[in-house]
Amino acid sequence: MKYQSRKKAILLLADGTIFHGKAVGREGNAFGEVCFNTGMTGYQEIFTDPSYYGQLMVATNVHIGNYGTNEEETESDSIKISGLIVKNFSYEYSRSLADSSLQDFLEKHNLLAISDVDTRALVSYIRDNGAMNAVISTEVDNIEALKKELEGVPAMSGLELASKVSTVKPYFYGDPNAIYKISALDLGVKRNILRNLAKRDAYIKVFPFDATFEEMNDWRPDGFFLSNGPGDPEPLFQAINTAKEILNNNKPLFGICLGHQVIALANGISTYKMHNGHRGINHPVKNLITGSGEITSQNHGFAINKEEAEKNKDVEITHVHLNDNTVAGIRMKNKNCFSVQYHPEASPGPNDSLYLFDQFIDNMKK
Numbered sequence: 001m002k003y004q005s006r007k008k009a010i011l012l013l014a015d016g017t018i019f020h021g022k023a024v025g026r027e028g029n030a031f032g033e034v035c036f037n038t039g040m041t042g043y044q045e046i047f048t049d050p051s052y053y054g055q056l057m058v059a060t061n062v063h064i065g066n067y068g069t070n071e072e073e074t075e076s077d078s079i080k081i082s083g084l085i086v087k088n089f090s091y092e093y094s095r096s097l098a099d100s101s102l103q104d105f106l107e108k109h110n111l112l113a114i115s116d117v118d119t120r121a122l123v124s125y126i127r128d129n130g131a132m133n134a135v136i137s138t139e140v141d142n143i144e145a146l147k148k149e150l151e152g153v154p155a156m157s158g159l160e161l162a163s164k165v166s167t168v169k170p171y172f173y174g175d176p177n178a179i180y181k182i183s184a185l186d187l188g189v190k191r192n193i194l195r196n197l198a199k200r201d202a203y204i205k206v207f208p209f210d211a212t213f214e215e216m217n218d219w220r221p222d223g224f225f226l227s228n229g230p231g232d233p234e235p236l237f238q239a240i241n242t243a244k245e246i247l248n249n250n251k252p253l254f255g256i257c258l259g260h261q262v263i264a265l266a267n268g269i270s271t272y273k274m275h276n277g278h279r280g281i282n283h284p285v286k287n288l289i290t291g292s293g294e295i296t297s298q299n300h301g302f303a304i305n306k307e308e309a310e311k312n313k314d315v316e317i318t319h320v321h322l323n324d325n326t327v328a329g330i331r332m333k334n335k336n337c338f339s340v341q342y343h344p345e346a347s348p349g350p351n352d353s354l355y356l357f358d359q360f361i362d363n364m365k366k
């Protein structure tokens with residue numbers, strides 16, 4: 001076990017508020033939009049989820065690192081959060097399945113974290129004041145210079161980030177002899193989504209974020225999938241066009257999170273930045289078709305406009321978030337298309353919503 005860092009670090013918010021703590025991992029600065037996740041477990045899956053690209057994540061669970069890390073529990077090939085903020089960082093770990101400490105994992109991926117922060121105070125502050133940019137820094141005596149640099153960091157609203165995490169070239173996933181063929185648009189796809197599709201007898205061709213309908217359709221797939229991913233959905237012009245053409249050609253389509261937002265935009269429903277997003281693994285959702293509840297895994301900072309969705313004659317709201325009544329899922333009335341704002345693949349989180357993958361497979365059968 002390595003020695004615990006004693007080096008001071010700060011978290012400076014864009015409005016000038018400062019939280020004090022200690023550095024973990026490398027020294028220097030880490031910029032991003034500060035957000036919080038309330039999950040009690042699943043930190044490694046969260047850190048490697050491409051949807052978090054460009055964000056500084058506060059863990060509300062007070063002990064992070066205590067069960068170590070395991071190479072297999074990653075949702076992509078690297079850490080995607082830009083920095084981590086915790087209360088107690090556990091330098092020791094205990095779990096038979098773990099193959100490394102969280103400290104080693106962070107160092108391997110060159111991630112800066114800050115521990116010993118009063119995360120309860122921080123979370124209530126950003127919950128009241130909304131999501132904002134921030135910097136974690138070990139340069140604690142240089143506040144004015146840091147403030148200047150922080151001013152230059154672009155706001156999350158209007159930011160296109162899918163291109164930073166998407167595959168550059170198409171690739172295949174699963175068994176080539178599987179029954180169904182799915183063309184998936186990679187806006188920052190989580191591994192467990194591909195696993196869940198492959199598990200249901202699908203072979204997937206994964207395309208870069210800017211692939212056209214023609215490119216995706218050339219492979220003659222049975223269905224199309226639009227993935228989760230980071231950033232604001234509105235600047236994703238090519239993806240929105242691709243979605244429109246998939247729908248014009250009446251192909252089965254399923255979208256998760258950013259993919260859901262792209263499907264809404266393709267239907268003329270706008271999206272907006274939420275005061276604070278939904279990030280955690282116990283978010284209650286009601287399925288309006290069956291009347292039953294689901295406990296869901298969520299990670300989003302944008303949402304689709306509910307009034308516009310209600311007025312849209314082609315769209316039906318199928319799921320609502322029970323904490324704030326925001327739209328959690330839609331389907332198209334006369335098309336083979338549905339999407340959800342949350343994460344049925346979990347990883348981390350509960351498996352209540354896995355039926356959505358079965359529903360997509362059923363839609364391809366029809």
Ligand SMILES: NC(=O)CC[C@H](N)C(=O)O
Pocket residue numbers: 051227228229230231232233256257258259277299300301302303
């Ligand atoms: N997990 C996701 O796909 C997130 C979608 C989008 N980046 C948002 O924050 O709302």
